[in-house]
Amino acid sequence: MLKLKSQAFLIRNHGMPRFPKFTSAAALADTTITQTLIQEVPQPRIQPPGLFITALQSSRNIFHIRQVHAQVAVNGILQNLTVANKLLYMYAQHKVLGDAYALFSGMVEKNAVSWSVMVGGFVKGGDFANGFRTFRELIRCGMPPDNYTLPFVIRACRDLMDLKIGRLVHDIVLKHGLLSDNFVCAALVDMYAKCRVIDDARQLFDNMPNRDIVTWTVMIGGFAECRNASESLVLFDRMIDEGAVPDKVTMVTVVNACAKFGAMHKARLVHDYIRRNKFYLDVILGTAMIDMYAKCGCVDSAREIFDRMQVRNVRTWSALIASYGYHGRGKEALEIFEMMLSSGVLPNAVTFISLLYACSHAGLTEEGLRFFSLMLDEYAVRADVKHYTCMVDLLGRAGKLDEALKLAESMAVEKDEGLWSALLGACRVHGNLDLAEKAASSLLELQPENPGHYVLLSNIYARAGRWKEVAKMRNLMTRRRLKKIPGYTWIEIDDKNYQFGVADRTHPQSENIYAMLKSLSHKLELAGYVPDTNFVLHDVDEEVKVDMLYTHSEKLAIAFGLIATSDGTPIRITKNLRVCGDCHTFSKFVSAITNREIIVRDANRFHLFREGTCSCGDYW
Structure with a gap:
């Protein structure tokens, strides 16, 4: 009964396809073109349908298709279903949908x-x-949908992220017994994954009697899209174990999952698999691998991939520029840009986003302003909101908050949350409370349900000692049932990932971890480290603040890394939020006294701590 109601809903709430008025191509039988065609055949006779199908297959443009349509009409064989379907297909292929529907x-x-x-x-x-309307007409006329029509409808639900209609189509699939069809089921898995209902996608996937490589790829990509890249990689291992042979699309999907996860050991294993199975490093796979290595913390490996590629396009160059930008190596990013121009490749909008980001995170303010000016004047690239966001971030980091605000207010394109977040972040760094309130007000108007905006403004109030305002923000979050996103840090040891939260004691080696932290604290104090309690955003005693600082998740992960790895081994950690200033200073001192490299990937960028310094130059 529910399934029948679903179909009724589809039909009742939407009418027939609606189009503006147009002239059907069949009317060409009365046009000059058709009359010319008729004049060329003094004694018209019925032509075999196969001749028209052959003519359609050889048609290269819509004008030829309409000529054949006119001949079909004149010869009286438009009622031949095979010919009509072929003609319909040709119109659809050329996206002449008005003529197709006529x-x-x-x-x-x-x-x-x-x-x-x-x-x-x-x-x-x-x-x-x-x-959708045509599909509803199909349901209403009683024609059963097939495994060709349904994937298209499901794809529309996916692209629109319309979960409500998607579930109704799923009901129709069940009613017609098509859930066992791989094409239909794979489309449903993809739709649920793109709509971020990953549990439903996984349930469908697990119940499939047969899974082809497309379905495996869709599911692996779905987990990565839903920020569960670790499960993507587990699924890839399972796919190999079950004997499925990945193709290039699968490998690009797996490489992208590695990039999201940031696990270097896994990235090396995937690279080894690609090498062993002799996958050609074309533009798509090679560019994905550049991004993977950069986001796993090794820009030098990304450069090696780039140098090995025989063919590169603007996306490849842009990915390498972005790689240096993530790691704060702005000057090298500019050098790559010059190499790109010398090779004859012209930059696009993405290139300039990568370039401006690199300038912003390396403190190259003048260079960033110059490139922003050159975009339109020299390369005819019009700035969009992402370019303006990079510029606001660039100016804000440099302390030029008035210029950043002026640029934001003068831009012709619509402002989004990213731009106001960049301005608010700059206000946090430089302690500009008045401008912070203005930026936060715009942010909360755009995204009132995002807890991060409330937390950031609350932190700015806390840094200024405005505890009443802090309490107001927290009360506002409570009334709106919003929760702060907890900070977590991950560390990869021997192909296994460990997660730490603030003051975490769930790890089996917690006693050893806290003992290591205590030992480190004494050595760090002797080396000159002083905990910066300004980063404890609670109104508590100074001693309590110091204790709270030592339990930050990144410190716990670093301490565990020192215990679990041999001397001299780099320690790689990933944090879901921005690393705090005190943890940044802590990491610099630890890298000096332990003679270890510490690579930290936070929500904004990478930090490479080596011998007491950071690759960001304390500018992040």
């Missing part, structure tokens, strides 16, 4: 192919509304 509507007989081509044409052309 032909479709006039067809006396339609079969599953007709409906599939029409629905698929709308969806592939991005006309999802008419795609």
Whole structure:
């Protein structure tokens, strides 16, 4: 009964496909073109349908297709379903959907192919509304949907992230017994994953009797999209164990999951698999691997991949520029840009985002301003909100808050949360409370349900000792049922990842970890380290603040890394939030007294601590 109601809902709430008025291509039988065609055949006779199908297959543009359509109409064989379907398919392929639907509507007989081509044409052309309406017409006329039509409809639900309609289509799939079809089930898995309902996607995936490489790839990508890249990599291992052979698309998906996860050991294993199985490093796979190594903390390996690639495009160059930007190596990013221009590759909008980001995170203010000016004047690249966000961030980090605000207010494109977040972050660094309140007000108007904005403003109040305002922000979050995103740090040891939270004591070696922290604290104090209690954003005694600082998740992860790895081994950690200033100073001192490299990937960028200094130059 529920399934029947689902179909009724689809039909009742939407009408037939709607189009503006247009002239059907069949009307060309009365045009000059058709009359010319008729004049060329003094004694018209019925032509075999195969001749018209051959003519359609050789048609290279819409003008030729319309000529053949006119001949079909004149010769009286438009009622031949095979010819009509082929003509319909050609219109859809060329995205001439008005003519396609006019032909479709006039067809006396339609079969599953007709409906599939029409629905698929709308969806592939991005006309999802008419795609849905045509599908509802199909349901209403009693024609059973097939494994060609349904994936197109499900794809439309995915692209629109319309979970409500997606579930209704899922009901129709169940009613018609098509859940066992790999194409349909893979489309549903993809739809649920893109709509971030990963548990439903996984349940469908696990219940599939047979999984092809497309389905495995969709599921691996789905976990990565839902910020569960570790599960993506577990699934890849399972896929190999079950004998499935990945293709290039799968490997690109796995490489992207590695980039999101940031696990160097896993990245090396994936790279080894690619090498052993002789996957060609084309532009797509090579560019993905550049991004993977950069986001796993090794820009030098990213450069090695780049140098080995035989073919590179603007995306490849942009990815390498971004790689140096993540790691604060701005001058090298500018050198790569010059090399790109020398090779004859012109920059695009993404290139300039990578370039401006690199300038921002390396303190190259003048260079950033120059490139921002050159974008339109020299390369005809119009700035969008992402470019303005980079510039606001660049100026804000340099302490030029008035200039940053002036640029934000003068921009012609619509402002988004990223831009105001960049300005608010700069206010936190430089303690500008008035401007912080203005930026926060704009942020909360755009995203009132994002707890991060409340927390950031609350932290700025706390740094200024405005504890009443801190309490107000926390009360506001409580009333709106918003919770602060907890900070976590991950460390990879022997191909296994360990997670730490603040004051975490769940690890089996917690006693040893805290003993290591205590030992470190004495050595660090002798080396000159003084805990910066300004980063404890609670109104408590100074001694309590010091104790709270020593239990930050990144410190626990570093202490565990010192215990679990041999001397001289680099320690790599990943944090879901921005690293705090005190942990940044702590890491510099630890790298000096232990003679270890510490690589920290936080929410903004990478920090490489070596011999008491950081790659960011304390500018982050």
